[in-house]
Amino acid sequence: MQSPDLFHGGHCEEFASKWATARVDARADMVRQEEPEPDEIILLDGQLVSAICDPDGKEVCVGFYVGPCVVTPNIARAREGRSLVSITATTDAQIARIDSDHLTQLMISSEPIRNWANGALRDALSQKADREWCLAALGGADRLKWFRETYPGYEDIFNHALIASFLGVTPVTLSRLRRG
DSSP: OOOOGSSSTTHHHHHHHEEEEEEEOTTTTOOOTTBOEEEEEEEEEEEEEEEEOOOTTTTEEEEEESSSEOOOOGGGEEETTEEEEEEESSSSSSEEEEEEEHHHHHHHHOOOHHHHHHHHHHHHHHHHHHHHHHHOOHHHHHHHHHHHHSSSHHHHHHHHHHHHHHHHHHHHHHHHHHOO
């Protein structure tokens, strides 16, 4: 989430002033799948999860966020202005938002902001690719090992049913793997 370029020449304070901050209550939906979603989001404090829902109503967790961090950039979680995911606070949270088009204009006019935003996108896409590899190549025990290495401490703060969903296993299987 940090970019050394932003800290030189007053870019950081100016950039931060463009974002609107807000409190989000635990269990509140910040973003709903298929609804309009034009914003970029930074989680300043708290915890969020992102999930997708199939036509039958089955939800699958696809992301965990512990502040401070950048939530997956809009370009990777929305199509044609509509969200592909739902994002829910699992604790009270503090967030910052900016319209994606406004951020794009800032990126065009400022190399440090462009470098920061491109780094955030690269990180998010790398995390998604790592998860895809995990789901495609690893068995249950190795998926849990990967999760523990990639997200240290998350087992203690996120609901185990969400973790099971994220890893593509049932909650019962996750429980057995955790005991094993």
